[in-house]
Amino acid sequence: MKKIENLKIGKILNDISLEKYTTYKLKEKAKMIIIPDDINKLIELIKYLEIKKIKYKIIGEGSNLIFDKNYDGVLIKLEKIDDLKINNNIITVGAGYSLIKLALKVSKLGLTGMEFATGIPGTVGGAVFNNAGAYKSDMGYIVHSIKVLTPDKKIETLYNKDLNYHYRTSFLKEHPEYICLEAKIILKKGKKEAIMEVINDRRLRRIEAQPLNYPSAGSVFRNPDNNFAGKLIEDVGFKGKIIGGAKVSEKHANFIVNYNNAKGSDIVTLINQIKENVKNKFNIELILEQEIVD
DSSP: OGGGGGGOOEEEEEEEESTTTSTTOOOOEEEEEEEESSHHHHHHHHHHHHHTTOOEEEESSSTTEEESSOEEEEEEEOTTOOOEEEETTEEEEETTSBHHHHHHHHHHTTEESOGGGGGOOSBHHHHHHHTOEETTEEGGGTEEEEEEEOTTSOEEEEEGGGSOOBTTBOHHHHOTTSEEEEEEEEOEEOOHHHHHHHHHHHHHHHHHHSOTTSOBOSOSBOOOTTSOHHHHHHHTTOTTOEETTEEEOSSOTTOEEEOSSOOHHHHHHHHHHHHHHHHHHHOOOOOBSSEEEO
């Protein structure tokens, strides 16, 4: 893949550990990480990779990803596609912009609707893709439209109604060949003091309820209808279960943490055992919220 350097696409990292690129802090490696300088360079890069039949994947902050082996292709980070425009209550933001940074910025301006996102690590693009959410809200409530790169490398606008938003899923998640480049988010005007009070209250609740002292990727499974994944995991005796360096959190059983230099395969093994045990005992098929990268 040496010829990629000649394209002058942007920053290129070779044979790089994913410790800094996944919130699980995994030490599996990627053959190459590329950070394109802009959208045109991104398009040029993807065309090249597809012509050469080189495997690639778009990633954000790696906050929902599990690599259980080395990635033998190109990971593409969109961190330079991060323009931000705020026009009253309308936000236009690049896919590479930090979700937490954006949520805090607009909240401090007295705009309400993104309080739920102030504790969700990741990028705007990743949040749009996964329909990230918390506290009974998610991106589907606030995204007006997005600009995407289509499979035939055209830039098109998709509106909220096109995005098929449901609990932790979306059109993009079902069609990953479409790449989110930008989002238009519409919020409501509120009172800054009240907004910040909600954010601070939820921050304290997260500290109390979540294992923030260890690397993780947040909730492992979606909550089944009228139930909680954490309770089901606890009820099958997996709270505190350790495999290799991965552990089911004793603080919140729907979190798996990198307890002691975990491998991605340790996490995947725990996930598979949890699913099997919950299925056997309760006949409930837990749906993975995180993504195991092939």
